[in-house]
Amino acid sequence: MLSDHCRRLLSAYVDGELSARQRKAVLRLLRRSTEARALLRALQEDAQRLRRLPRKRSDPEFQFRLIATFAEQQAELGRFRPPSPQPATIPLWLGLSAAAAMLIAVGIGSYLYFSGPTWSDPPVARQSQPAPAVPAARAESLPEHTPVPREEPPAGPRPAASSRPAPPELVRAPRPAPADEPDPDPEVLASPAPVEKKELFRAADVQLPIVINLHELDQEKSRQELRGELNRGSAFRLELPCRESSARAFKRLQPVLEANGIRLIVDQVAQVRLRYGQFKTNYVIYLEDVTPDELVRVLEQLGAEDRKAEAGPRQFTQLVAASLNEADRKEISQLLSVDPRQLTPRSQALPGVDLRKPLAETTGDQVAQALTKQGGVPRPEPGKPAAKAPERLALALAYNPVRPRSGSAEVKRFLESRKPPREGTLQVLLVLRDAG
């Protein structure tokens, strides 16, 4: 019969929480005792059965109900009050050291400030009474206007206040010229001393975003401005602040995208947030394979839909368009849980083309032939409407304050369905920001 101590050791052996000495003791026990081996097997099996239990997950809406409950409870308490932080306790020695260091620094700084050799303009008192005669030998060595000791007042009763000499006036003594210095060249004095030319600043290439009123995209001028901006790059971030609610704005955007052949895959977390429209949420829509013209058309239609009276109050105001930068790419890769390199846009230059070589006469024909063999939207013939773009997928995610779960099924579906984008198309990150 195994002792209680041995049983405890076997239990800890299952957990891998024995010291080396204890492990050796257990191994010795197992070698000699059948009962110990049987018990160990049973304990290990029981542990395995517990480990194999399926993991329970709360439903996706639990988090939002939780936050809503917090908000309600805090509202009952009067205000949504964050927990007050406890005052940080700083060790006494640290505080004293910091104070001592500061005193020393102030002392050294004051000493250097007041006793430095460059202090050459001390204020001096101008004498209001005639100066007494200065010994000749001393006078020769003194520069002009050197302050001299004040004459002692005459002995006797102190003069009345009104007859007292005026207090000395502080004036700056002119700087004495050094004895052997030659007369300075007026031309040299007139111009500042040449400073070694250093490049303190260098021009930075800053690309400012453009801001366009979405509702003015029905005007050709605004569309041209936007098109011009979009033709300058291959990847853009478009911010659309939403007046009332990003959920409503999203529901206005989705049909416009679908009417233009862009089908939205909506991540599950975003779906729930859209359902509970009262939660303030920002959304991102990531899309590729859209030409500048197509994108301008989508945004124009969105502005038109937004303007319509029957659609309800307007949701959009301005559109801010900026080139996608490294931080944006990193963010996209985090949202999609992919390597950022997978999201690098295709270069617009044809592969294998050496730009240094002059164009051959047949280049134009060759390019036209190559393009006709490729997929994509061919140039429409005059008088005929443009050919319809192929159907594309875009991904909609909740962006802030919640993010999609990593490995979400919708993200995977989007990534699996990605096709090589057409030449000249854009990578777009469209952000619906709840400004309501």
Added chain:
Amino acid sequence: MSADSHWLIDECLKGDTAAFGELVRRYQDRLYNTVYRLVDNAEDAQDVVQDAFLSAYQSLGSFKGDSRFFTWLYRIAINTAISLKRRQRAGLSLDAGRNGEGGVEPLDVSESSRPGHALEQAEEERRIQAALNRLSPEHRAVLILKDIEGQKYETMAEILQVPIGTIRSRLHRARAELRELLAREE
């Protein structure tokens, strides 16, 4: 504690509800799984997790950062769950039939699983959960923390605020009890 969690807590202390939402998102699943196994009821588990987060939020100012945030949060949740189970044991339970309902995962109907296998899994889960339910809350807690969550003795001692020796002896007794209960079922 990771710099990231530290930053989130700092933001929570400033009143940033988005940061608190992120903490909830990060930890709710792990917490829920543990609590569910403790209370064996989805609704109770959600209530306990909700209470735990609420208490954690209210007490965030007193969190010193000397332990991991999750360990601290775990402690609050497990204490809340154990208190709930003690209250339920003490009173008459009118909802005895509720235990286990709504908490069993729906049968996996994916192509990769055989229907029979799913039923066996569900039955196995029911059997083990029933045995767990018959243990005391303290014994249940140590088994769940060790065998389901894979925590080390040291972490468990920190969560349950007992010495490591107590963890060892509780685990030993819990396993013996579980062994006996499972043997009776089989």
